[in-house]
Amino acid sequence: xxxxxxxxxxxxxxxxxxxxxxxxxxxxxxxxxxxxxxxxxxxxxxxxxxxxxxxxxxxxxxxxxxxxxxxxxxxxxxxxxxxxxxxxxxxxxxxxxxxxxxxxxxxxxxxxxxxxxxxxxxxxxxxxxxxxxxxxxxxxxxxxxxxxxxxxxxxxxxxxxxxxxxxxxxxxxxxxxxxxxxxxxxxxxxxxxxxxxxxxxxxxxxxxxxxxxxxxxxxxxxxxxxxxxxxxxxxxxxxxxxxxxxxxxxxxxxxxxxxxxxxxxxxxxxxxxxxxxxxxxxxxxxxxxxxxxxxxxxxxxxxxxxxxxxxxxxxxxxxxxxxxxxxxxxxxxxxxxxxxxxxxxxxxxx
Amino acid sequence: xxxxxxxxxxxxxxxxxxxxxxxxxxxxxxxxxxxxxxxxxxxxxxxxxxxxxxxxxxxxxxxxxxxxxxxxxxxxxxxxxxxxxxxxxxxxxxxxxxxxxxxxxxxxxxxxxxxxxxxxxxxxxxxxxxxxxxxxxxxxxxxxxxxxxxxxxxxxxxxxxxxxxxxxxxxxxxxxxxxxxxxxxxxxxxxxxxxxxxxxxxxxxxxxxxxxxxxxxxxxxxxxxxxxxxxxxxxxxxxxxxxxxxxxxxxxxxxxxxxxxxxxxxxxxxxxxxxxxxxxxxxxxxxxxxxxxxxxxxxxxxxxxxxxxxxxxxxxxxxxxxxxxxxxxxxxxxxxxxxxxxxxxxxxxx
Numbered sequence: 210x211x212x213x214x215x216x217x218x219x220x221x222x223x224x225x226x227x228x229x230x231x232x233x234x235x236x237x238x239x240x241x242x243x244x245x246x247x248x249x250x251x252x253x254x255x256x257x258x259x260x261x262x263x264x265x266x267x268x269x270x271x272x273x274x275x276x277x278x279x280x281x282x283x284x285x286x287x288x289x290x291x292x293x294x295x296x297x298x299x300x301x302x303x304x305x306x307x308x309x310x311x312x313x314x315x316x317x318x319x320x321x322x323x324x325x326x327x328x329x330x331x332x333x334x335x336x337x338x339x340x341x342x343x344x345x346x347x348x349x350x351x352x353x354x355x356x357x358x359x360x361x362x363x364x365x366x367x368x369x370x371x372x373x374x375x376x377x378x379x380x381x382x383x384x385x386x387x388x389x390x391x392x393x394x395x396x397x398x399x400x401x402x403x404x405x406x407x408x409x410x411x412x413x414x415x416x417x418x419x420x421x422x423x424x425x426x427x428x429x430x431x432x433x434x435x436x437x438x439x440x441x442x443x444x445x446x447x448x449x450x451x452x453x454x455x456x457x458x459x460x461x462x463x464x465x466x467x468x469x470x471x472x473x474x475x476x477x478x479x480x481x482x483x484x485x486x487x488x489x490x491x492x493x494x495x496x497x498x499x500x501x502x503x504x505x506x507x508x509x510x511x512x513x514x515x516x517x518x519x520x521x522x523x524x525x526x527x528x529x530x531x532x533x534x535x536x537x538x539x540x541x542x543x544x545x546x547x548x549x550x551x552x553x554x555x556x557x558x559x
Numbered sequence: 560x561x562x563x564x565x566x567x568x569x570x571x572x573x574x575x576x577x578x579x580x581x582x583x584x585x586x587x588x589x590x591x592x593x594x595x596x597x598x599x600x601x602x603x604x605x606x607x608x609x610x611x612x613x614x615x616x617x618x619x620x621x622x623x624x625x626x627x628x629x630x631x632x633x634x635x636x637x638x639x640x641x642x643x644x645x646x647x648x649x650x651x652x653x654x655x656x657x658x659x660x661x662x663x664x665x666x667x668x669x670x671x672x673x674x675x676x677x678x679x680x681x682x683x684x685x686x687x688x689x690x691x692x693x694x695x696x697x698x699x700x701x702x703x704x705x706x707x708x709x710x711x712x713x714x715x716x717x718x719x720x721x722x723x724x725x726x727x728x729x730x731x732x733x734x735x736x737x738x739x740x741x742x743x744x745x746x747x748x749x750x751x752x753x754x755x756x757x758x759x760x761x762x763x764x765x766x767x768x769x770x771x772x773x774x775x776x777x778x779x780x781x782x783x784x785x786x787x788x789x790x791x792x793x794x795x796x797x798x799x800x801x802x803x804x805x806x807x808x809x810x811x812x813x814x815x816x817x818x819x820x821x822x823x824x825x826x827x828x829x830x831x832x833x834x835x836x837x838x839x840x841x842x843x844x845x846x847x848x849x850x851x852x853x854x855x856x857x858x859x860x861x862x863x864x865x866x867x868x869x870x871x872x873x874x875x876x877x878x879x880x881x882x883x884x885x886x887x888x889x890x891x892x893x894x895x896x897x898x899x900x901x902x903x904x905x906x907x908x909x
Binding site: 284285286287288290315316317318319320322345347357358359360361362363365373375383385386387434435437438439440441442444445447448449451452453454455458459460480482483484486487488493496497500503504506507508509511512513514515516 | 634635636637638640665666667668669670672695697707708709710711712713715723725733735736737784785787788789790791792794795797798799801802803804805808809810830832833834836837838843846847850853854856857858859861862863864865866
């Protein structure tokens with residue numbers, strides 16, 4: 210058995226069935242399946258089906274709500290708070306961005322702060338949702354402590370991802386998306402899986418000494434990216450997603466991967482901006498594509514890429530050729546599917 | 560003659576007189592004086608009086624409007640556009656943030672995009688304005704091309720500063736503020752003035768080779784900070800401040816320092832968020848100070864600082880001991896003051 214290919218719609222249908230069997234409600238299950246399938250298609254595999262085992266384990270331990278009833282409270286013409294009822298972040302994030310887009314259609318700009326939520330995958334997914342409705346957007350989430358303050362020694366901030374999206378005339382929207390830490394948590398796990406040394410300067414041990422051993426990263430902390438700048442951005446994410454939303458912040462957000470006794474209690478922040486409140490969409494597209502042209506011409510020898518462009522190429526390729534799922538993940542998913550008596554979309558010759 | 564000390568109120572009064580003599584209108588002159596004095600007090604001297612000669616030269620060349628009439632158009636409950644009428648960015652930025660705060664008081668979140676503007680100094684100034692009204696804020700400005708795209712060779716983006724502010728219970732608000740380039744333009748000028756080599760990896764020549772000679776930086780380009788992440792942030796700033804506002808963007812923003820035939824045409828973006836639309840201000844302060852406590856305790860040996868904290872220490876020190884103005888700047892200001900027949904606040908024994 211080696212890696213296997215499956216197609217987007219096939220994977221999506223399988224995930225819905227699996228989630229239903231696990232006891233996840235229909236609306237939430239569809240949302241998580243859609244999000245994970247998209248992540249697989251765009252090649253952000255760290256946010257795809259690889260995360261299923263830990264989420265199922267959290268549901269089995271009763272610390273992730275299988276059938277949440279998120280509650281939205283509008284607090285002004287342009288703002289609102291979403292209590293995620295401890296549902297999947299993929300789900301609460303989608304609801305929140307949909308609300309932010311509606312608020313922006315009315316007020317010009319809309320913001321929804323989410324509390325009582327969980328890991329939300331890739332911020333780019335939500336930024337793309339807004340972009341497909343002709344809106345610019347900012348997306349943030351806090352997460353459990355794994356990153357030091359600039360000048361600090363202990364983990365006090367999450368990897369706190371930040372995303373920004375902007376629609377393009379022909380689709381394939383601009384999607385900026387990154388962890389405000391030196392490495393994303395998912396990248397650390399890749400080093401760990403592959404037994405590779407981390408580059409120096411990205412993590413420090415509790416003694417303040419540089420840490421490059423991926424085995425010791427559990428007790429070590431990541432640095433903010435770009436020193437004081439990344440630290441500042443991480444604090445912005447923590448304040449907007451954690452403090453202001455009423456969610457947990459810093460050490461009151463619990464680890465998705467090691468704490469199966471308490472809910473995660475992370476928070477998100479979704480901001481949508483209605484372009485048409487500033488200029489006609491066509492004018493915006495013309496101006497933006499003019500900028501894209503300038504960027505593309507700025508290196509005669511190598512192609513200059515827009516943020517997100519690599520993903521759209523993956524999306525196209527994987528939509529045609531299928532999504533690759535590595536052996537290890539196939540085994541994990543097959544085991545969970547067997548347990549919940551769901552047929553997998555791949556045929557494995559024994 | 561060496562450096563000279565002057566006090567905040569004294570400097571402010573002198574600047575108002577000087578600006579009036581140069582022909583700058585009363586409202587704009589007061590705004591610029593206030594902003595520059597603040598920058599000097601907090602120790603951001605690159606945004607203080609050192610900039611006066613170039614601004615006066617721009618006014619003398621008719622490419623910066625001495626008596627602008629900025630025009631605000633509200634476009635939705637939470638959004639608006641400010642045409643800066645080619646006034647000082649310090650002035651249009653202040654007007655825009657005041658409007659954004661008013662919009663946020665109504666809609667929960669408010670955004671003002673500014674076009675037809677100029678260099679606005681430090682974004683932290685505007686973030687602090689909002690923080691003093693109990694609001695969180697994001698501040699951005701585009702600027703003339705000096706930075707390459709990630710993977711590009713030519714300057715296509717400005718140093719595009721980004722700022723975020725958050726009020727604290729006892730004042731001394733959190734102020735994140737940085738250029739999205741590897742170095743701020745003002746820092747490059749410092750290397751140039753001191754004849755020091757630039758560290759490697761911050762700038763490249765038109766051939767794509769690293770450039771460390773500050774004398775050659777005029778033809779070289781800066782890199783975005785943190786590679787693809789800084790590039791993504793810089794694009795966000797360009798889209799929100801330049802594309803969406805109707806201002807110039809990329810190479811249609813003109814240099815403040817070398818183009819005295821055309822107006823700058825830069826743009827800004829001010830977003831204010833009313834905390835009280837999410838939770839009572841007291842609750843926010845309690846939560847935020849709890850986070851600050853965690854940050855402060857995260858290194859037992861060295862003080863962990865909040866973004867902006869160094870500035871507030873400078874502010875306190877300089878308010879008590881006076882602002883230092885170096886010899887070279889004193890000479891420049893004295894020459895301009897003599898030309899416009901204004902008495903300087905310092906006594907120079909010949």
